[in-house]
Amino acid sequence: MSNQPVILAxxxxxxxxxxxxxxxxxxxxxxxxxELKLHYPHKGWVEQDAVAIWRDTLEVCRAVLEHPVGRxxxxxxxxxxxxxxxxxxxxxxxxxxVYNAIVWQDRRTDASCRELRARGHEPMVxxxxxxLFDPYFSATKIAWILDSVEGARTRAEQGExxxxxxxxxxxxxxxxxxxxxxxxxxxxRTLLFNIVEQQWDKDLxxxxxxxxxxxxxxxxxxxxFGVTDPxxxxxxxxxxxxxxxxxxxLIGQRCFQPGMVKSTYGTGxxxxxxxxxxxxxxxxxxxxxxxxxxxxRMVYAIEGSIFIAGAAIQWLRDGLEFFxxxxxxxxxxxxxxxxxxxxxxxxxxxxxxxxxxxxVRGMISGLSRETTRAHIVRAALEAQxxxxxDLMAAMEEDGGHQAEIIRVDGGxxxxxxxxxxxxxxxxxxxxxxxxxxxxxxxxxxLAGLTAGLFAGLEATECYWQRDRVYTPQMTEIERKRLYxxxxxxxxxxxxxxxxxxxLTKNCLQPHLPIKS
Numbered sequence: 001m002s003n004q005p006v007i008l009a010x011x012x013x014x015x016x017x018x019x020x021x022x023x024x025x026x027x028x029x030x031x032x033x034x035e036l037k038l039h040y041p042h043k044g045w046v047e048q049d050a051v052a053i054w055r056d057t058l059e060v061c062r063a064v065l066e067h068p069v070g071r072x073x074x075x076x077x078x079x080x081x082x083x084x085x086x087x088x089x090x091x092x093x094x095x096x097x098v099y100n101a102i103v104w105q106d107r108r109t110d111a112s113c114r115e116l117r118a119r120g121h122e123p124m125v126x127x128x129x130x131x132l133f134d135p136y137f138s139a140t141k142i143a144w145i146l147d148s149v150e151g152a153r154t155r156a157e158q159g160e161x162x163x164x165x166x167x168x169x170x171x172x173x174x175x176x177x178x179x180x181x182x183x184x185x186x187x188x189r190t191l192l193f194n195i196v197e198q199q200w201d202k203d204l205x206x207x208x209x210x211x212x213x214x215x216x217x218x219x220x221x222x223x224x225f226g227v228t229d230p231x232x233x234x235x236x237x238x239x240x241x242x243x244x245x246x247x248x249x250l251i252g253q254r255c256f257q258p259g260m261v262k263s264t265y266g267t268g269x270x271x272x273x274x275x276x277x278x279x280x281x282x283x284x285x286x287x288x289x290x291x292x293x294x295x296x297r298m299v300y301a302i303e304g305s306i307f308i309a310g311a312a313i314q315w316l317r318d319g320l321e322f323f324x325x326x327x328x329x330x331x332x333x334x335x336x337x338x339x340x341x342x343x344x345x346x347x348x349x350x351x352x353x354x355x356x357x358x359x360v361r362g363m364i365s366g367l368s369r370e371t372t373r374a375h376i377v378r379a380a381l382e383a384q385x386x387x388x389x390d391l392m393a394a395m396e397e398d399g400g401h402q403a404e405i406i407r408v409d410g411g412x413x414x415x416x417x418x419x420x421x422x423x424x425x426x427x428x429x430x431x432x433x434x435x436x437x438x439x440x441x442x443x444x445x446l447a448g449l450t451a452g453l454f455a456g457l458e459a460t461e462c463y464w465q466r467d468r469v470y471t472p473q474m475t476e477i478e479r480k481r482l483y484x485x486x487x488x489x490x491x492x493x494x495x496x497x498x499x500x501x502x503l504t505k506n507c508l509q510p511h512l513p514i515k516s
Contacts, residue, residue: 241446
C-alpha cells in the first residue's frame, strides 16, 4: 500500500555513515552511505571530525528520503545506532565541539587506566559497570578533554558543555538542540553508569573527576526521544529507537532468548550472548553489558570485544596493497592449502578481550622464504576464528548458557572462507542472515516498537531469515593443532621485551578447553 509507513535507520559507524529505509516488514528499501575519515595525530591516537559526522548524517538522511520510496511513504520513526564509546564534548549554545571526537580505538589514556588499576579501583568499577579499566571506554577520554582543552573543565562545571557518545550528539542536532539524551546501552559504555542500579554513579563521577552537569538523560532503547527540527527534513519525524551498534545487532539478529549469541565482524569483532534479566559479573575478563532495556525491564549480555577484524583486511588492501578489493581476499586465501604456519595477530590498537592489553601491537609470526601474500591474507582471515574462539568458552561459562549456534553479521561475513573457518574453529554452526545489516535493522526494530508497528520484540522474529549456514568440517585433532599455534603466537606477543612491563597476573586468560 502506498501509505504504508517506513522506518529510517541511521547507522553511524567507525568508517562510514549510512541511512537505510526499512519497510514495516523490515525489508531494505533504500541505502545511502558516506565514508568517514579517521585522523591519527599521534601514535595510538584516533580521532574524527564531529562536525563532519553530523554533516554526513544529514546528507545521507536527506538523500535516502529523496528516494522514490522515501518521497511517497510516511516515515513512522527514526532509529539511531552508532559506534560506541567515541566521545564528544560540545558547547550547549552553539553545538560546536570543543575538540575532535575521540574514537573508541584511541589509546592515549592507557597510563591513566593503569594508574587507576594500580590504585585498586577496578573491582568496584567492574561490580557497578560490568567493565574494566581500558582506554576503550569513554570516561578517561572525557577527563582528557576536560584537562587538555583550555577552559573546558571550568565551562563543564558551569553547565556550558554537553557530553555525548555519537547517538547523543546526533540526537541533539536532529532535535535542534532541544534534547540531550542517550539510551542505556550507550550510557553503559562510559564507565560512569551503574548498570545494576541503572543510573549515573556519583562515586564513579568522582573517581574520574567528571562533573554531572555534562551528562545526558538516559532512556530505554525504545522511547520517545524527541522529534526532528523541521529545518532538516521539512517536517517533524519522531526519533523512537537508539542503541549502540553491538546491542542493535543483537536485536537485529533476534537474539532474544538467554544463550543466543551474535557476533559482528566489522571494523572490530564483537560477540554478545544474551544472559537474561540478572546481572552476572564475568570471571574471565569479558564484559557484562545491557543487551537492551524495554519498558524499564533490563536484559543483560556477556560481551567479548575484539578491536580489529575487518580492519586487518582493510590494512592489507590499503596499507600493503595486497589486493584492490577486499573481496579478493577470499580467492587469495583459498589459493593455498593452509597458512604455512603463519599466524597474524591483528593487535593494531592493542588486544581486547580476554587479554585487555592496550600496550601491545600487531604481529605476524612464522614467516619463511616460502611465505607468500596468500599465506598472510589467509592468516589474517583465520585470526577471526581464533579470536572468537578465545572468547567463546569464557562467554559460555560466564553467561551460564551453551551456545548451540552463532549468528554472524557485518561486512566480513561476505567472505565464505572466513565463515567456514569460524564454524570449524568454534565447532558449531554459523548462520548468516539474509539481511546482514543487523545494526541498522536493530535500530529500525526499536523505532518501530515506539511507533507501534510491532507488538513486541518477539513479533519481529518471523521476519528473520537465514541466508547461509556453515557447519564444522574440521577434525578435532586439526582444530586443536591450529589453535595451539595461535596460543603460542599470543604468548610470544605478550612476552616480547617491551610488552612485559604492563603484564600482570590478571592480564592473561586461563586456558579454557575447546568445545568438542
